[in-house]
Amino acid sequence: MAEPRVVVPRRDFVYRLAVAAGVSAPVLGLIDGTVSAMPKSEETDFAVLEASLALEHEAIWTYDAALARNLFPAGLRPYAEEFVGDHKGHRDTQIAVMEERGGRPPDAYATYDIGRLASQEDALHKCLEIEIAAQDAYLAVNSQIRTKDYLLSAAFILVDEVRHLTVWRRVLGLKIY
Amino acid sequence: MSPDRRRLLKTVALAPLALALPAPRAEAADYVSAGQVFDAIDGFEAEAASRLRRVAKERGGARTFVQRALADHERHRAVRARHRRRLGLPAYALKSISEAPDPSLDGLRAAQEALVYAHAEGFPALGDSLAVHDLMANMVDLARHLTVLDLWLEKEQARG
Numbered sequence: 001m002a003e004p005r006v007v008v009p010r011r012d013f014v015y016r017l018a019v020a021a022g023v024s025a026p027v028l029g030l031i032d033g034t035v036s037a038m039p040k041s042e043e044t045d046f047a048v049l050e051a052s053l054a055l056e057h058e059a060i061w062t063y064d065a066a067l068a069r070n071l072f073p074a075g076l077r078p079y080a081e082e083f084v085g086d087h088k089g090h091r092d093t094q095i096a097v098m099e100e101r102g103g104r105p106p107d108a109y110a111t112y113d114i115g116r117l118a119s120q121e122d123a124l125h126k127c128l129e130i131e132i133a134a135q136d137a138y139l140a141v142n143s144q145i146r147t148k149d150y151l152l153s154a155a156f157i158l159v160d161e162v163r164h165l166t167v168w169r170r171v172l173g174l175k176i177y
Numbered sequence: 178m179s180p181d182r183r184r185l186l187k188t189v190a191l192a193p194l195a196l197a198l199p200a201p202r203a204e205a206a207d208y209v210s211a212g213q214v215f216d217a218i219d220g221f222e223a224e225a226a227s228r229l230r231r232v233a234k235e236r237g238g239a240r241t242f243v244q245r246a247l248a249d250h251e252r253h254r255a256v257r258a259r260h261r262r263r264l265g266l267p268a269y270a271l272k273s274i275s276e277a278p279d280p281s282l283d284g285l286r287a288a289q290e291a292l293v294y295a296h297a298e299g300f301p302a303l304g305d306s307l308a309v310h311d312l313m314a315n316m317v318d319l320a321r322h323l324t325v326l327d328l329w330l331e332k333e334q335a336r337g
Contacts (some may be wrong), residue, residue: 037306046184138318143310151309155297158313162320163327170328177245177325 009133018051020113021058022106027051030140040146042101048141049098050106052154055137056091057108059130060084065114072125076171080127083164090157097150124172131165155173186302195321206298212266214299215257218312219269221292222250228285229278235280253315260308281332287328293319 015032027047029035038044063084066072072080095105116122139157145151169176208214226247233243254271259284261268296316300309 040306135317139310139313142300142313143306150300151301155300155313155316157299158317159293159320159323162317163324166321166324167328176321176328177242 010136014136016057017129018055018137021054021133022109023025023051023054023137027137027141030105030144031137038144040144042146043102044079044144045146045150046098046101046103048145048154049103049150050093051137051141052104053091053094053098055130055134056087056094057106058112058114059087059134060091061112062114062117062126063087064132065117066123067129069117069123070118071120073120077122079167079171080123083127083131083167086160086164090160093153093157097153124168128165128172130169132159135161135165145149184227186315202225206295208280208299208302210304211264211305212241214295214302215261215266215269217299218257218264218292219254219271221288221295222253223272223274224277225288225292226250228279228288230274231276231278231280232282233287234276242322242325249315249318249322253318256311260305264305264308282326284328286323286330289319289323289326 011032015028018028018031023031024047026035026038026044027050029150030038031051038047046161063080067077067080067084098105114126117126135158138154140159142151145154166176201254205218229246230245233240254269258268260266293316296319300313303309303312308336
């Protein structure tokens with residue numbers, strides 16, 4: 001099977017998804033490579049949290065939309081349910097971190113423009129794309145996290161994202177090693 | 178991925194942070210220095226490599242995966258060696274890696290998981306953003322290997 005329908009360079013594609021999700025400017029710089037580091041500060045942690053939450057909201061919306069439209073084949077639906085559960089866990093953890101520090105977590109948008117979502121193939125490709133964005137974004141921003149407890153959780157969240165991405169790549173017949 | 182592992186990751190990822198630390202596994206490592214983290218990763222990598230070699234010997238279909246995983250290990254070692262030098266840490270004395278006696282996929286999976294966890298649990302002790310970034314990229318490779326093993330195990334279980 002062909003590579004996913006990502007016809008722009010991967011970094012551009014991830015950047016575009018991050019913009020659509022509402023990721024803020026300083027973190028977008030990390031994702032697109034124009035910023036190599038941010039100062040280690042509470043503000044940076046908040047910026048990373050806001051960006052991560054924006055992407056988690058978009059991932060949840062995408063999975064929920066595909067599940068509601070019954071777009072996953074029966075054998076793959078348990079993976080989709082598991083993965084959206086993971087994303088909801090990541091969201092809740094990071095909301096708790098922000099609130100614990102006196103921050104105000106960003107709300108999810110009412111809807112996301114993710115393009116066509118009408119077939120099994122659409123659903124699998126959208127989920128793959130959102131997982132690529134999540135993995136690349138977490139990899140780009142996690143090293144900027146200042147606090148040790150959040151860094152530990154963010155590392156385990158990234159492990160989850162890698163699993164999701166690898167499973168969808170396998171399902172779509174793409175190389176996984 | 179085993180249900181136990183999923184539960185564990187969820188525990189780590191979902192626990193409110195005030196409750197999540199110290200790390201929630203009873204056997205979780207609580208690294209205190211970068212040197213300790215690098216040493217642990219080097220040790221777990223050697224264990225995983227010995228099991229990879231043994232599994233490849235027993236299962237011909239695993240050879241390509243094992244070759245690629247071992248090539249990733251080699252690249253990862255170079256990354257760690259560079260950061261050891263940057264951080265003024267002693268070089269790791271790589272011993273020759275023999276084949277593990279246990280050929281089981283479960284044993285390999287456990288060793289692979291320990292290697293992934295050593296990365297995740299080690300980041301807070303590294304104290305260096307560049308090292309965190311580069312070792313996190315290595316962890317992505319290793320988490321992918323772990324998922325490959327999980328999918329493999331799922332397939333074998335489905336076959337009975």
